[in-house]
Amino acid sequence: MAPSAIPIEPSVEYTQHSDLAAGKIVVKSLNGDKLQNKIKDSTSKQPFDIISSTISFRKPEHQFWWDKTGSQLAELLKYAGYSKAEQYNELLFYGVHIVPELGPTPDENGHLTWKSPQTPDGTPLDLSWEWGLEGKGVIRTSFEPIGPMAGTQQDPFNRFETDTWIKHLDDQGLVTGLDLEWYNHFMATVLPSELERVSMTEKLNFELAPVAGTFVTRDIDRNGPIIKLYIFPGLRAQELGISNLDVVVRAIRSLPAEQYASLRCEPMLEYLHEAAEKWKMDVGIFSFDLISPQQSRLKIYTRAPNTTVEYLMDALMLGGRYDMSMYSEEAIADVKDFWRIFIGDAPSELPSSVERAGPGFYFTVKAGKPTTPKVYISPASFCKDDAEVLKRLRQYFSTRKNADKMLPQMDNYEKALQSIYGDDFLSSTSDIHFYVSCALAKDHLRVVTYLCPQTLAREELARKKRMVIG
Structure with a gap:
């Protein structure tokens, strides 16, 4: 993508979606021409520096996440072989649409009301590098959207932030091909329906099961971005008194008959039950792409x-x-x-x-x-x-x-x-x-x-x- 194609929206403060972005970000350059001029005039500065001079965050926690993690994403994009134009595009999306979702930062005593079990230290973000056969990598971001009151009495389960973010992408048309049919189906069948019936245990909290039950990835694919949702079935399993595998199997089998038949997944489901006995294999995560059911992939993570x-x-x-x-x-x-x-x-x-x-x-x-x-x-x-x-x-x-x-x-x-x-x-x-x-x-x-x-x-x-x- 050429620099001239970098999408800069006229209403950059996103006041049309007050729950997500109003008051969070100020974009100093309100049109594509000004940003493009900065890019053309810069011979020594890196894309991260240019984007940093273009956007600023009104909340210190957002500035913190941008400074700490945006710079890391920038390094990976650069060394993975992404073009300058691709780096600008991905960093701008990351700064505007992901950074404000990473939640609060630790207080002066190091206390944080919500630590994501997605990563070893609780950082609500991970970055991955797929090793391309032609010498270039493909970089992906994965994050848990965290609400401002997550982990407090007002929102002990961080229940709604993922849904808010996904609906924001859909409402604003920010991801081509986004389809929420399976999102609606699996959110209803894999997450617990009555949170008061779920009691968090140390095992559940570690076992890849944040109490929110979800996290999101955005593939920075060279053919265009794909949004994926990851759901932890452990909470639903506890609610119903069944295994994680049974939660996932029930959810898949309750798809419309034509969709279920097209997946031809019975041999896999049979094996997972067999492996649970033979190898003590356990299901930890269930995932799918937020695109049409005909193109989406289901993934079941075990160990x-x-x-x-x-x-x-x-x-x-x-x-x-x-x-x-x-x-x-x-x-x-x-x-x-x-x-x-x-x-x-x-x-x-x-x-x-x-x-x-x-x-x-x-x-x-x-x-x-x-x-x-x-x-x-x-x-x-x-x-x-x-x-x-x-x-x-x-x-x-x-x-x-x-x-x-x-x-x-x-x-x-x-x-x-x-x-x-x-x-x-x-x-x-x-x-x-x-x-x-x-x-x-x-x-x-x-x-x-x-x-x-x-x-x-x-x-x-x-x-x-x-x-x-x-």
């Missing part, structure tokens, strides 16, 4: 304490129900290598007390397509720090046939993380890479790494240092 290659292959083959003949021997070898490199010498079964321990799978179904299983692993269970995660990623890519394209991307990825976190922090924490993921394609593996900005963790470190100095 188990087992780490063996036998478990890996059983899940990939859906217990023998899935024909893997479409994949080359090289692709099968790749997924086994990826698994072994990140699992290392871990015991064959991990203790249940280890947070986010077990490697897992997410199973994707789409109308007219076969089910596809994908791997995700929490490196913190197997690597001493994030510097080691980088070493293992490099080990994997350096031994692939397309190493000549992947290693330059690995160099850029390391540069981005060094710029964002610094070498000392990368060597002192294991919570930046909270997941590494891979999926089989015909003759290769598609790899995605999921990054926690560590915004709240680093703020807490800074607060403690100030206390020592003071």
